[in-house]
Amino acid sequence: xxxxxxxxxxLRLQEGESSSLNCSxxxxxxxxxxxxxxxxxxxxxxxxxxxSAGEEKEKERLKATLTKKESFLHITAPKPEDSATYLCAASxxxxxxxxxxxxxxxxxx
Amino acid sequence: xxAVSQTPKYLVTQMGNDKSIKCEQxxxxxxxxxxxxxxxxxxxxMFSYNNKELIINETVPNRFSPKSPDKAHLNLxxxxxxxxxxxxxxxASSQVWDLxxxxxxxxxxxxxx
Numbered sequence: 001x002x003x004x005x006x007x008x009x010x011l012r013l014q015e016g017e018s019s020s021l022n023c024s025x026x027x028x029x030x031x032x033x034x035x036x037x038x039x040x041x042x043x044x045x046x047x048x049x050x051x052s053a054g055e056e057k058e059k060e061r062l063k064a065t066l067t068k069k070e071s072f073l074h075i076t077a078p079k080p081e082d083s084a085t086y087l088c089a090a091s092x093x094x095x096x097x098x099x100x101x102x103x104x105x106x107x108x109x
Numbered sequence: 110x111x112a113v114s115q116t117p118k119y120l121v122t123q124m125g126n127d128k129s130i131k132c133e134q135x136x137x138x139x140x141x142x143x144x145x146x147x148x149x150x151x152x153x154x155m156f157s158y159n160n161k162e163l164i165i166n167e168t169v170p171n172r173f174s175p176k177s178p179d180k181a182h183l184n185l186x187x188x189x190x191x192x193x194x195x196x197x198x199x200x201a202s203s204q205v206w207d208l209x210x211x212x213x214x215x216x217x218x219x220x221x222x
Contacts, residue, residue, distance in 0.1 A: 032208045043113070043199050043213030044152070051208075087152065095140065095206040096165055099152040 002027040004090050006100035013078055013107050021073040021103045023088035032091040033071045035064050037084045044087055078107045112136050113214035115200050121220045130185045130217045132200030141183040142201040158183055159206040190221045
């Protein structure tokens with residue numbers, strides 16, 4: 001069975017304190033790895049798609065990387081507005097996404 | 110303009126009732142989805158339609174029945190509601206059915222008492 005596990009479950013950072021979120025996946029034939037951001041009371045918002053090991057994508061203070069077993073979301077010099085739940089999801093077949101449980105990020109000013 | 114909209118946003122009902130959630134997207138996308146997010150925040154796919162054709166039907170009780178009258182709409186009807194159905198239900202859409210970023214609606218919080 002396809003499985004996606006995110007760690008840590010919750011992360012508290014001071015503003016400006018860089019860190020990384022981890023997404024480990026055990027799936028049969030990864031076709032794409034997605035990262036989403038979810039704010040309280042809202043639907044997930046798309047951030048990145050990674051397709052192959054070694055690929056990297058950046059957006060403002062966020063950088064996503066992919067290896068054959070896991071993906072990292074690096075947050076550089078975070079700001080309070082980066083506080084949210086970050087979800088990763090693996091696409092294996094026919095457009096189906098298997099989501100992890102998310103990492104709740106809180107950035108204190 | 111709202112890209113993916115759902116109604117209602119909140120739904121409180123009693124066990125045994127039948128209810129529907131409506132979803133509309135104005136992005137011109139071909140594929141639409143229903144997800145369930147439980148209290149632990151796990152987001153799980155329930156159904157997916159591509160050009161009004163059902164392409165993903167996960168292990169979901171028969172009490173849940175999706176209907177897609179056209180490409181822009183995907184509704185979810187739930188019969189005989191149970192306590193365990195309480196969750197947030199998200200509708201989403203994507204341009205194509207495979208490896209395409211999905212746009213999510215704001216969610217419908219269903220509470221069954």
